[in-house]
Amino acid sequence: MKNSKLNETLTFDCETGNYHTFCPISCVAWLYQKIEDSFFLVIGTKTCGYFLQNALGVMIFAEPRYAMAELEEADISAQLNDYKELKRLCLQIKQDRNPSVIVWIGTCTTEIIKMDLEGMAPKLEAEIQTPIVVARANGLDYAFTQGEDTVLSAMVQRCPSSKIHGISENSTNFEKETKQKSSSNSVNLVPDEQKNSTTKTDFCEENSLVLFGSLPTNVATQLTLELERCGIKVSGWLPSQRYVDLPVLNENVYVCGINPFLSRTATTLMRRRKCKLISAPFPIGPDGTRAWLEKICSVFGVTPVGLVEREKQIWDSLQDYIALIRGKSVFFMGDNLLEISLARFLVRCGMIVYEIGIPYLDKRFQAAELDFLEKTCNELSVSMPRIVEKPDNYNQVQRIRELQPDLAITGMAHANPLEARGINTKWSVEFTFAQIHGFTNARDILELVTRPLRRNKALENLGWNQLVKS
Amino acid sequence: MKLAYWMYAGPAHIGTLRVASSFKNVHAIMHAPLGDDYFNVMRSMLERERDFTPVTASIVDRHVLARGSQEKVVENITRKDKEENPDLIILTPTCTSSILQEDLQNFVNRASLDSKSDVILADVNHYRVNELQAADRTLEQIIRFYLEKAKAKNDLIIKKTEKPSANIIGIFTLGFHNQHDCRELKRLLTDLGITINEILPEGGSVTNIKKLPNAWFNLIPYREVGLMAANYLQTEFDMPYVAITPMGLLETENCIREIVNVIKSYDSSYDFDFESYIDTQTRFISQAAWFSRSIDCQNLTGKKAVVFGDATHAASMTKILAREMGIRVSCCGTYCKHDADWFREQVDGFCDEVLITDDHTQVADMIARVEPAAIFGTQMERHIGKRLDIPCGVISAPVHIQNFPLGFRPFLGYEGTNQISDLVYNSFTLGMEDHLLEIFGGHDTKEVITKSLSTDSDLMWAPEALAELQRIPGFVRGKIKRNTEKFAREQNVNQITLEIMFAAKEAVGA
Numbered sequence: 001m002k003n004s005k006l007n008e009t010l011t012f013d014c015e016t017g018n019y020h021t022f023c024p025i026s027c028v029a030w031l032y033q034k035i036e037d038s039f040f041l042v043i044g045t046k047t048c049g050y051f052l053q054n055a056l057g058v059m060i061f062a063e064p065r066y067a068m069a070e071l072e073e074a075d076i077s078a079q080l081n082d083y084k085e086l087k088r089l090c091l092q093i094k095q096d097r098n099p100s101v102i103v104w105i106g107t108c109t110t111e112i113i114k115m116d117l118e119g120m121a122p123k124l125e126a127e128i129q130t131p132i133v134v135a136r137a138n139g140l141d142y143a144f145t146q147g148e149d150t151v152l153s154a155m156v157q158r159c160p161s162s163k164i165h166g167i168s169e170n171s172t173n174f175e176k177e178t179k180q181k182s183s184s185n186s187v188n189l190v191p192d193e194q195k196n197s198t199t200k201t202d203f204c205e206e207n208s209l210v211l212f213g214s215l216p217t218n219v220a221t222q223l224t225l226e227l228e229r230c231g232i233k234v235s236g237w238l239p240s241q242r243y244v245d246l247p248v249l250n251e252n253v254y255v256c257g258i259n260p261f262l263s264r265t266a267t268t269l270m271r272r273r274k275c276k277l278i279s280a281p282f283p284i285g286p287d288g289t290r291a292w293l294e295k296i297c298s299v300f301g302v303t304p305v306g307l308v309e310r311e312k313q314i315w316d317s318l319q320d321y322i323a324l325i326r327g328k329s330v331f332f333m334g335d336n337l338l339e340i341s342l343a344r345f346l347v348r349c350g351m352i353v354y355e356i357g358i359p360y361l362d363k364r365f366q367a368a369e370l371d372f373l374e375k376t377c378n379e380l381s382v383s384m385p386r387i388v389e390k391p392d393n394y395n396q397v398q399r400i401r402e403l404q405p406d407l408a409i410t411g412m413a414h415a416n417p418l419e420a421r422g423i424n425t426k427w428s429v430e431f432t433f434a435q436i437h438g439f440t441n442a443r444d445i446l447e448l449v450t451r452p453l454r455r456n457k458a459l460e461n462l463g464w465n466q467l468v469k470s
Numbered sequence: 471m472k473l474a475y476w477m478y479a480g481p482a483h484i485g486t487l488r489v490a491s492s493f494k495n496v497h498a499i500m501h502a503p504l505g506d507d508y509f510n511v512m513r514s515m516l517e518r519e520r521d522f523t524p525v526t527a528s529i530v531d532r533h534v535l536a537r538g539s540q541e542k543v544v545e546n547i548t549r550k551d552k553e554e555n556p557d558l559i560i561l562t563p564t565c566t567s568s569i570l571q572e573d574l575q576n577f578v579n580r581a582s583l584d585s586k587s588d589v590i591l592a593d594v595n596h597y598r599v600n601e602l603q604a605a606d607r608t609l610e611q612i613i614r615f616y617l618e619k620a621k622a623k624n625d626l627i628i629k630k631t632e633k634p635s636a637n638i639i640g641i642f643t644l645g646f647h648n649q650h651d652c653r654e655l656k657r658l659l660t661d662l663g664i665t666i667n668e669i670l671p672e673g674g675s676v677t678n679i680k681k682l683p684n685a686w687f688n689l690i691p692y693r694e695v696g697l698m699a700a701n702y703l704q705t706e707f708d709m710p711y712v713a714i715t716p717m718g719l720l721e722t723e724n725c726i727r728e729i730v731n732v733i734k735s736y737d738s739s740y741d742f743d744f745e746s747y748i749d750t751q752t753r754f755i756s757q758a759a760w761f762s763r764s765i766d767c768q769n770l771t772g773k774k775a776v777v778f779g780d781a782t783h784a785a786s787m788t789k790i791l792a793r794e795m796g797i798r799v800s801c802c803g804t805y806c807k808h809d810a811d812w813f814r815e816q817v818d819g820f821c822d823e824v825l826i827t828d829d830h831t832q833v834a835d836m837i838a839r840v841e842p843a844a845i846f847g848t849q850m851e852r853h854i855g856k857r858l859d860i861p862c863g864v865i866s867a868p869v870h871i872q873n874f875p876l877g878f879r880p881f882l883g884y885e886g887t888n889q890i891s892d893l894v895y896n897s898f899t900l901g902m903e904d905h906l907l908e909i910f911g912g913h914d915t916k917e918v919i920t921k922s923l924s925t926d927s928d929l930m931w932a933p934e935a936l937a938e939l940q941r942i943p944g945f946v947r948g949k950i951k952r953n954t955e956k957f958a959r960e961q962n963v964n965q966i967t968l969e970i971m972f973a974a975k976e977a978v979g980a
């Protein structure tokens with residue numbers, strides 16, 4: 001270990017922003033699967049399309065509910081009318097797939113040519129009678145998972161504000177307008193009311209809880225069950241499995257995020273829908289899950305029972321993996337914003353974190369998580385990691401060469417070259433697609449983290465660690 | 471606007487980056503927003519590159535949008551110049567920079583004042599050309615740049631080598647089996663007594679470009695990339711080129727004859743006995759000629775096939791199937807729309823119909839209509855085949871990682887003919903086998919057999935747990951079901967709820 005003196009506090013740096021990450025439009029990959037009645041239309045160029053088709057690999061062959069509206073030269077030079085073009089494509093989508101919502105993903109190109117998607121959407125929505133949600137998930141402003149943040153914060157506006165009236169009571173202006181203009185289409189927009197009316201329970205009704213962040217349905221079920229065990233009813237998820245089942249949002253609703261990259265959504269929930277935000281660490285790792293549950297319980301005035309035992313039980317089941325990584329060092333190059341939470345969990349597992357690269361750090365939204373990280377480092381008396389926002393990959397590779405960490409968590413552009421130089425790597429994007437939330441999935445995180453180390457065990461003594469000519 | 475789900479050829483900058491990163495010690499800087507450096511992932515993953523891909527981005531963000539790139543691009547170029555010390559830095563425009571309309575050439579001019587390396591701006595327009603056209607253009611641009619530079623410095627030696635020699639132009643990174651083809655071509659030329667002067671761009675050095683005119687001729691193995699450079703070299707330096715793709719026995723023969731003609735035009739005393747070389751290779755070294763006479767291949771006679779791919783591979787494959795194997799090509803096509811005329815001319819008389827399109831749904835519809843016994847196409851056609859239950863041999867980019875094999879798998883030259891025969895034969899027999907299985911009721915093991923553990927059990931699955939089970943991917947579902955039931959039994963529970971399911975997962979740690 002290089003830094004011999006212990007860092008007492010977290011240090012924050014900001015570099016040049018020359019780093020590798022996925023384009024935020026990649027969020028369509030998991031969101032179209034999550035929201036089953038949606039269709040995602042990415043309005044961009046061949047570059048966007050090429051990225052999606054290659055990054056999503058085989059998924060593209062499974063008739064996905066997403067497509068490119070590929071801009072051609074005539075669109076760029078405004079020889080074609082954007083509105084007419086989009087109308088033509090959306091009608092085609094409506095005819096072929098009949099989705100409950102079309103999500104337009106704005107890209108760099110629509111930003112630069114200043115295509116007024118937000119302005120066109122309500123008009124077109126009224127005309128074709130299918131809701132159109134606009135999210136500007138572009139590489140000019142955002143990185144990777146922040147794409148989901150832009151989509152969810154746009155969806156917040158579409159959530160009904162009370163159960164009885166459904167979406168039609170929505171507070172946003174243009175929706176009302178839309179409704180007045182075409183009163184006949186209300187059938188489409190009003191969800192099945194019976195579906196929304198939850199059965200009476202003894203859970204606290206006054207203040208309901210809505211969780212935000214897209215998770216695979218079984219992970220969402222697991223977290224819902226954990227809260228139910230504590231006596232707290234989850235009244236809805238944003239996003240829900242179907243667009244027509246979006247949760248009710250108003251000033252009586254408490255909201256809590258399950259992923260660290262949802263700061264825009266959190267802001268929108270507070271400012272536009274007057275929801276009350278519960279700031280907690282994120283339910284990643286058994287420590288994070290317990291802290292998350294406890295924080296929610298404390299807000300609802302519930303004393304959780306058996307959480308400590310439950311956490312311990314999970315830790316016990318992880319011992320074989322923890323033995324592999326205890327005392328080992330890790331370097332996060334940073335590309336998906338999960339880094340702080342993962343680092344905190346790995347410190348708790350006994351690892352030493354040299355650096356946490358992160359594309360963007362919202363210190364307010366991640367406040368509880370940052371505190372928890374600091375607390376964890378103190379409790380285990382390990383050096384505080386250096387947090388580097390907008391990292392510079394070139395500089396990072398130099399630091400990795402110096403520090404020789406036992407594991408670098410990095411994007412695929414750097415993984416193979418680092419491996420060839422004897423540095424173990426774990427491809428960071430896997431953490432985004434694997435199931436890592438809650439008690440149940442803690443093992444899956446360690447499964448990923450330990451994989452290169454277990455591979456090394458299998459191949460040790462072969463003497464082929466350096467595979468480039470020096 | 472165009473509704474698109476998939477594309478055969480990528481955007482222009484990918485072509486430029488492929489050429490740039492094929493050269494040694496050349497660095498490309500993309501003028502692009504965050505996330506557009508996906509090329510690095512592709513090269514690192516598909517080619518399993520050990521070295522860092524020499525491509526970085528000069529990031530276009532909000533600030534750039536508001537104020538222009540200003541010093542940023544210049545700084546990034548000079549920084550890379552110091553860090554990596556490359557011979558050449560290529561500033562690569564993307565779709566984003568082409569609508570920002572910044573004066574990138576000006577940045578290049580300024581940066582080249584401070585840099586030790588040469589700096590050029592890739593001359594490609596995102597909205598006019600695709601990946602392949604851009605690669606062709608960039609390769610020509612680099613070659614022209616260095617030859618003109620050498621000319622200006624009086625550094626150019628246009629003296630032919632003493633022995634016959636050739637440049638191979640167009641081998642590059644992420645090309646379909648390019649590395650293997652290159653090795654096979656070198657062998658072929660060596661057999662003919664021809665030395666290799668330069669291979670570009672793969673593994674080539676820009677400092678050696680000035681030696682290009684020393685070769686007697688240029689060999690352009692692929693139609694898509696290299697022709698522009700070859701034409702330039704012909705006009706400027708009077709260098710002849712051979713652009714017959716040596717794929718399949720007959721085309722390899724044609725290619726060799728053409729090469730011999732070129733060499734004889736320089737040196738009429740060149741007395742290599744190529745007739746007997748071709749004859750020996752065709753009849754005895756390559757197995758393909760014998761294969762097409764063997765009774766296996768007889769069974770393929772008149773079977774229907776569909777071919778789709780880039781112009782080079784689709785045209786060559788069509789000719790091989792029709793002329794060398796007696797297979798009926800019902801339809802052949804290419805996505806290289808810019809080269810449609812050449813393609814039609816090549817396959818004229820060897821297929822029933824020609825399809826020129828870059829829309830994969832049209833290709834799928836054609837395949838569904840034709841119902842061939844086998845498809846030879848790209849990864850997209852492989853997936854179309856999967857859906858329609860028709861076997862497919864992959865013969866052209868775009869491709870996946872499995873099309874970058876570690877073993878020696880050329881498509882060109884005499885070894886290439888062996889590989890192609892295997893590919894064709896395996897595709898068809900697999901198809902026949904499938905068909906016979908269908909007739910005789912199929913394998914009896916299609917469903918995953920669950921061990922008796924669960925079949926006669928007293929365990930009850932709650933409906934929501936059962937629904938959860940259905941959501942688990944098929945290939946592990948059986949295992950998870952068994953593990954859960956085992957866990958339930960150990961816990962003396964006879965109703966499996968969601969909670970039990972998750973508890974079982976936690977317990978077994980799977």
